[in-house]
Amino acid sequence: MTRGSRVAGVGILTGWGEGVAALPADARAAAGGRAVVPLGRPALDGERFRRATRECLLGVEAVNVTLRDAAIDRASIRGDRTALLFVTAGAYGPSNAEFIVTETAGAGRTEGGQAQARRGSAGTLHFPYTAPSALSGEVAIEFGLTGAYVILIGGAPATVDALWQASRLLASGRCDQALVLAIETFAECEALWRRARWTLPAPLVEAAACALLVAADVAPVYRAAATDAGALAADVEARAGRTLTASPLVALGLARAAGGGVVRVGGAWRGRTAAIELATAGRAARV
C-alpha cells in the first residue's frame, strides 16, 4: 500500500486564459475596474452538450486541459479506478437563480436580467442542473468516471479538504488516480455577488481548474485548521484575483510550472484557513 499521493497534472482555465502563463502580474490592475472577469463558454462538440450549462462545459474542458498537461489520454482515466472530487463555492448559483426566476417565482428577473436572459426558458430539463452534483455528473459521464465520488462546498479550504480526501482514497487503494476539480462562475449572478462585496474584494475571476493525483510514497501533510495558508496563496490571489475554490489548484499549477517539489497550498473562507503540503511533479515530468 502506498502512503500518499503526487500531483501529476494540473489544468487551469481562468478569466485570464488557459494555464498559469496567462495570469497577469497584478489581477486588480488587469481587471481595470471590472467586478467579474468572465470565462467564455467552451466550444465542445456533441449533441450531448447542446443543453449543458456553461459550468458543466468548463468542468469538462478543465479535465481535458489536465489530461494534456499530464500527457495521458482519456482512456487512462475511464472506469472505477479514478476518483472524482468536485468543489465549488457558488457554481450552482446561475442554475439556481435561473430556475427560481423562471419557474419558482414565475415572474421577475434577477438584477440586470442576467439569469432570465441567460438561456431562455427553463423547465423540466433544467431543474436537475440546479444541483452542484450535476456539474460533476456531466464530467463523470463525459469521461466515464465510475470511481469514488465526493462533492464539497466552500471556498479554498474545501479544495484542501478534497485534496486530502483524494490522497486518502489513493493511500487506501480505493483508486489509482484522483481528479480534484474546482469550478467557479460569477457572471450570471454578478449582481448577487456584488451585494456580498464586503466579504469578496474585487476582482472575482471565473475559473475551472483540475489536478490529477496519483499514488506515491510521499504522505501529504493536511492541516484542516491552519494558521497560515502559505505564501503561494497570497501570490495566487495577487496574480489571479479571487478564484475561491480554484485558488489552491492554481497554486499547484504555479508550483508545477516552477519545477515542482513539495508545496503548501491552501486558503481561507468564512473564517477558516486550511492548507495541505503535497508533492508536485514539475511540468517536464510524466505520470
Added chain:
Amino acid sequence: MVTPLGLDLDTFWSGLIGGGDALTAIERFRTDDLRVGRGGEIKKLPAVAAGVRSRASALLVGAAADLRARARLGAAEDRIAVVVGTALGGVEEIEHALAGDDSPRRVLDGLYDAPAHALADWLGVRGPVLTVSAACASGATALGIGADLLREGAADLVVAGGYDVLCRFVLRGFDVLRALTRERVRPFDRRRSGLLLGEAAGLLLLARERDARGPRLGRLRGHGSASDASHVAAPDPGGRGLEAAIRAALAEADVAPGDLDFVSAHGTGTPLNDRIETAVLRRVLGPRASAIPVNSIKGALGHTMGAAAALEAIMCLLAAREGLIPPTVGYEEPDPACDLDYVPGGCRPARPRLMLSTSLGFGGCNAALVLEGVR
C-alpha cells in the same frame, strides 16, 4: 434531530415504530399551482431555533440542541469539527434575495455552506467545517468524511449528519419532473407511483473508539461512494454505482455481505429507484438476500434529501439498541420486481448488529454506510 415525525430523537423513534405518517398538506408556502402540495413539513420549529436567520440553519440548530442534550461535546472547541450534508443548502435565501430582499446576508446565507457555519457558530466550535453536497446521498458521505477526519487526527470530535428544508424551489423542481406522487408514498410496493419530499436535520456525534465517553449508539464501520457516470437526473439502470459504493463500504468495514443483519434502503417509492435498488441488494447480498430485512422510512417522513441518510443511520442504531426494526410504511402489495423482505405491517422484533444503509442522488451520486449497533 428535528423531523416531521417529532422534534427530538425520542419522538422520531416512537413515530417510526408506531408506523406514523407525517406527510401532510404543506402550509408554509404556496402550492396551489403545483400538481402536488403534500410533504413532510415541520409545522413548528423548536423554540431554541427562534431568531436563527435561515430555516436551514434553524433545522440544524434544533437538531444540535437535541444532540447536546444527550451527549457532551467534551473536547477543545478547536478540535471539534462540523461535517454536514445537504442537497439544497440555503437556497431558500436565494429565493428571498431574488424576490427583492437585498440584504447582503441573504446572499451569503444562500450559499450552500452557510448553514454548516451557522451550526458551528451556534455550537461555539472552531474546528474544520465541511459541507458535502452529493444531492440525496450527502448525509452518508458527510458521516464518512467525519469519520475520516477522526482517523486523520484532524479533530477529536465531529458533529456530522445532514439537513434540508422543504421549500418552494425544490417542490417545484420535483413537481416539474413528475417525480412526486399524488397518492401515498409506497416504497417497494407494486402500486408505488413516486415520492414526497420532507424536511429534517439529523446529527450524530462521532468520536474515536478510544476517546468515546458515556453511552454509545454504535460504530460507523465503513463508508463508500461511487459515481454512476450514466445520467444527471436518473440512476444507472443497472445500479452499478450503487453496487460499487456498497462493496466499498463493506470492504472498509471488513464485513462480508452475508453477515449483514439489516438494510436501511434508500427506498424512495419511485418505480425505477426501488426496482434498481432491489436488484443491486439481491446481487450484493447473495443467497441470504431474502433473509435480511430491508426497510425504507420515506413512507413515514417523505424524502428528506440531505438529511435522509443521517436519519436512516440513526434509525439503524436505534433498531439495534431497542430490538425493533421499524416497518416500511405504505408497503402492502408485493411487486415481483421487488422481492425482498421489506418489513411489512408493523415493527419487527429483531436486534440487528451489522447494518447497511444506502443512498442515491442526482448527478449519479451513490453512497453506502456499514454500521454496527450496540446490543
